[in-house]
Every structure is written in C-alpha cells, then in structure tokens.
Amino acid sequence: xxxxxxxxxxxxxxxxxxxxxxxxxxxxxxxxxxxxxxxxxxxxxxxxxxxxxxxxxxxxxxxxxxxxxxxxxxxxxxxxxxxx
Numbered sequence: 811x812x813x814x815x816x817x818x819x820x821x822x823x824x825x826x827x828x829x830x831x832x833x834x835x836x837x838x839x840x841x842x843x844x845x846x847x848x849x850x851x852x853x854x855x856x857x858x859x860x861x862x863x864x865x866x867x868x869x870x871x872x873x874x875x876x877x878x879x880x881x882x883x884x885x886x887x888x889x890x891x892x893x894x
Contacts (some may be wrong), residue, residue, distance in 0.1 A: 835885055842882045849874040 849871040855861045856868065 839882065839885050842878045842885065845878045846875050846882075849878070 852861065853868055853871050856863050
C-alpha cells in the first residue's frame with residue numbers, strides 16, 4: 811500500500827511539473843498570436859478601404875508578422891518546419 815501511495819505521489823509531482831511547463835509555452839504562443847493579430851488588423855482595414863493606405867505602416871506590420879511567425883515556429887517544434 812505504501813508503494814502505491816509513493817508511486818501516486820511521484821506521478822502527481824511529475825504531472826504538475828509538466829503542466830507548469832506547458833502553461834508557459836501556451837502563454838508565449840498566445841502572446842505571439844496576439845501580436846500577429848494586432849499587426850494584421852490594420853492591414854486588413856486598409857485592404858477593405860476602411861482606413862487610408864500607408865505603405866510604411868503596411869511594411870512595418872508585415873515585418874512584425876514575419877518576426878512573430880518565426881517565434882511561433884520555435885514554440886511549436888516539428889509541426890510547421892516543412893510548411894513555412
């Protein structure tokens with residue numbers, strides 16, 4: 811009985827450590843996706859004609875999106891390496 815309790819305690823500690831690591835990665839992914847969304851909203855509005863076109867803003871937002879996508883690729887290893 812004591813062995814079972816010790817095994818369950820070890821399993822719980824290990825699961826807690828894995829869960830905490832996953833939360834940090836999830837937080838980083840969300841921050842990257844928010845930055846991409848923020849940069850792309852202005853470009854979408856310009857393409858619809860809702861806001862005046864500004865080439866410098868478009869270029870800046872595209873650069874931001876490119877930088878953030880490279881960060882996102884590192885946060886999801888193995889899934890997007892051959893696609894992007």
